[in-house]
Amino acid sequence: MINFDFDQYCSGCGACFNVCPVEAIIMRENDEGFLMPEVESAKCIHCGRCEQVCPHLNREKFLDPEKVLKAVWLYSSKNDTAKMKSPSGAACFDLGQKMIESGGYLAGCVWNKQLKAVHQIGCDMDFVMKTQGSKYVQSETGFIYKKVIELLKGDGSVLFTGTPCQAAAMHNIVMSSCKNRRDQLVTLGVICHGVSSPAIWESYKKYDTERVGSPIVTVNFRDKSKEGYKKSYCRYDYADGRTTYLPTFLPSSKYIEATLVYNLSIRNSCCHCDCKGINRGVDVIVGDWYAEYQGEGKLGTSCIVANTEHGKEFVLGSLSGLRKFSYKQILQKNAMIEKSIEPSPNRSIFLERIKDYHYWDKVEELYPPKYKYKKLLVKFGLFDLLKRFIG
Ligand SMILES: Cc1cc2nc3c(=O)[nH]c(=O)nc-3n(C[C@H](O)[C@H](O)[C@H](O)COP(=O)(O)OP(=O)(O)OC[C@H]3O[C@@H](n4cnc5c(N)ncnc54)[C@H](O)[C@@H]3O)c2cc1C
Ligand code: SF4
Numbered sequence: 347m348i349n350f351d352f353d354q355y356c357s358g359c360g361a362c363f364n365v366c367p368v369e370a371i372i373m374r375e376n377d378e379g380f381l382m383p384e385v386e387s388a389k390c391i392h393c394g395r396c397e398q399v400c401p402h403l404n405r406e407k408f409l410d411p412e413k414v415l416k417a418v419w420l421y422s423s424k425n426d427t428a429k430m431k432s433p434s435g436a437a438c439f440d441l442g443q444k445m446i447e448s449g450g451y452l453a454g455c456v457w458n459k460q461l462k463a464v465h466q467i468g469c470d471m472d473f474v475m476k477t478q479g480s481k482y483v484q485s486e487t488g489f490i491y492k493k494v495i496e497l498l499k500g501d502g503s504v505l506f507t508g509t510p511c512q513a514a515a516m517h518n519i520v521m522s523s524c525k526n527r528r529d530q531l532v533t534l535g536v537i538c539h540g541v542s543s544p545a546i547w548e549s550y551k552k553y554d555t556e557r558v559g560s561p562i563v564t565v566n567f568r569d570k571s572k573e574g575y576k577k578s579y580c581r582y583d584y585a586d587g588r589t590t591y592l593p594t595f596l597p598s599s600k601y602i603e604a605t606l607v608y609n610l611s612i613r614n615s616c617c618h619c620d621c622k623g624i625n626r627g628v629d630v631i632v633g634d635w636y637a638e639y640q641g642e643g644k645l646g647t648s649c650i651v652a653n654t655e656h657g658k659e660f661v662l663g664s665l666s667g668l669r670k671f672s673y674k675q676i677l678q679k680n681a682m683i684e685k686s687i688e689p690s691p692n693r694s695i696f697l698e699r700i701k702d703y704h705y706w707d708k709v710e711e712l713y714p715p716k717y718k719y720k721k722l723l724v725k726f727g728l729f730d731l732l733k734r735f736i737g
C-alpha cells in the first residue's frame with residue numbers, strides 16, 4: 347500500500363488511483379487545493395500495483411545506464427493559425443494532428459465547461475485544438491490513464507501530452523500492465539515550471555467575476571494577437587462580451603504574477619521534481635525557445651528534445667522543417683528543463699490568506715520589493731529601455 351510524505355513528494359499525477367484494482371485509493375483535495383491520494387487501508391489487498399507505477403517511488407528507474415538523450419531540435423510550425431493559438435511554435439499541435447491523421451488518439455489538457463483544466467482524450471481535429479494553449483494550473487487527470495490503456499489494448503495508438511510527471515505516470519502504467527503495447531504510445535512532457543493549485547484558479551475566477559461584474563468564459567494565458575510571441579498577453583474574455591489583455595510578463599494579471607512569477611501557490615513536489623530532464627519515461631520534451639531564430643517570424647518557436655529512440659522516430663516521421671540544436675544551449679536559456687523551482691517564502695501565508703478570495707486585492711504585499719520598482723519603470727516606459735541598456 348502506497349505511503350510516503352505525500353504532502354512534500356506526491357505530484358498528484360493520479361497513477362496510483364488509476365491502477366488500484368479494488369478502488370482503495372481516492373484523490374482528495376487537501377487544504378491547499380491540491381489533489382492527494384487517500385488510501386482506505388481496510389479495502390487494500392496489498393497487490394503493490396500503486397507502488398509499481400508511482401513516478402516518485404520509481405524515480406531512479408527513469409534514467410538509463412547509458413546516455414538517454416537522442417536528438418534535439420528547434421521547430422516552428424508552418425501553420426500560422428495554429429501558432430497564433432499555441433504558446434510556442436505549435437509543436438504539440440502538429441504532433442497531435444499527425445497522430446490523429448494516422449488514425450490514432452491524442453490525450454491532453456483542455457479547459458472544460460467550468461474553465462477547469464482537465465485531461466481528456468480525443469480523435470479529431472476539434473479536440474487537438476482544445477488542447478492548444480498552456481493552462482497554468484494543475485490539470486485533473488481523472489481516469490485518463492485507464493482510458494489510454496483500454497485504447498492501447500484495442501490496438502489503438504496514442505500520443506499522451508502533459509507535465510513530465512503525468513507523462514512518466516503514463517509510461518509506468520503501460521510498463522506494468524501491457525509492456526508489449528509500449529510502442530503504440532508516445533509520451534510527451536512539456537518543459538515544466540511547476541503547477542499551481544486549482545483552488546487558487548477557482549478563487550481568482552470568483553474574485554474577477556465580482557470585480558468585473560461578469561464571469562470569464564475563455565482564457566488564453568499566452569495570447570499573441572497583439573504583439574506576437576515575445577510579448578504575449580494574458581487574455582480574458584467575459585460573458586458580457588468584454589475582453590481584457592494584460593501582459594503575460596510583469597505587471598500582469600494578478601493570477602499570473604502570484605502563481606507563475608512569484609510561485610506563491612506552487613505544488614510542493616514541484617520544488618524537488620522527480621521527472622524533469624532527460625528520462626526514458628518521457629519520450630519527447632517540448633518547451634519554449636525564447637531567443638529569436640532566423641526566418642521564424644514573430645509567432646514563436648518550440649524546442650524539442652527526444653529522450654528515446656521511439657520519441658525520435660515519432661518526431662522525425664511527423665514534422666518537417668526541424669533544425670538540429672544543442673541540449674546545452676536549451677539548458678542555458680531554459681533551466682526549467684532540469685531545475686526545480688524555488689517556492690516563495692510567503693507561500694503558506696498566501697495559501698492561508700487567499701481562503702478569503704477578496705485577498706487578491708492585497709496580494710501585491712506578498713511580492714518581493716523589486717516588484718514595485720519594476721512596476722514603476724514599466725509605467726513610465728523605462729523598463730524596456732533599461733533592459734536594452736543592461737543588455
Ligand atoms: C504548467 C506549465 C508550465 C510550463 N512551464 C514552462 C517553462 O518553464 N519553460 C518552457 O519552456 N515551457 C514551459 N511550459 C510549456 C510551454 O508553455 C508550452 O506548453 C510548450 O512549449 C508547448 O507549446 P506548443 O506551442 O507546442 O503548444 P500547443 O500546441 O498549444 O500544446 C499545448 C500542450 O500543452 C499541454 N498542456 C497545456 N496545459 C497543461 C497543463 N496544465 N498540464 C499538462 N499539460 C498541459 C496540452 O496537453 C498540449 O499538448 C509550461 C507548460 C505548462 C502547462
Ligand atoms: S496495494 Fe493494491 S490494493 Fe492496496 S492500495 Fe495499492 S493498488 Fe490498491
Ligand code: SF4
Nearest residue numbers: 356357359360362400
Ligand atoms: S505521485 Fe502519483 S502515483 Fe505517486 S502517490 Fe502521488 S498521485 Fe499516486
Ligand code: SF4
Nearest residue numbers: 357511538540616619
Ligand atoms: S514540476 Fe515536476 S512535479 Fe511539478 S508538475 Fe512539473 S513535472 Fe510534475
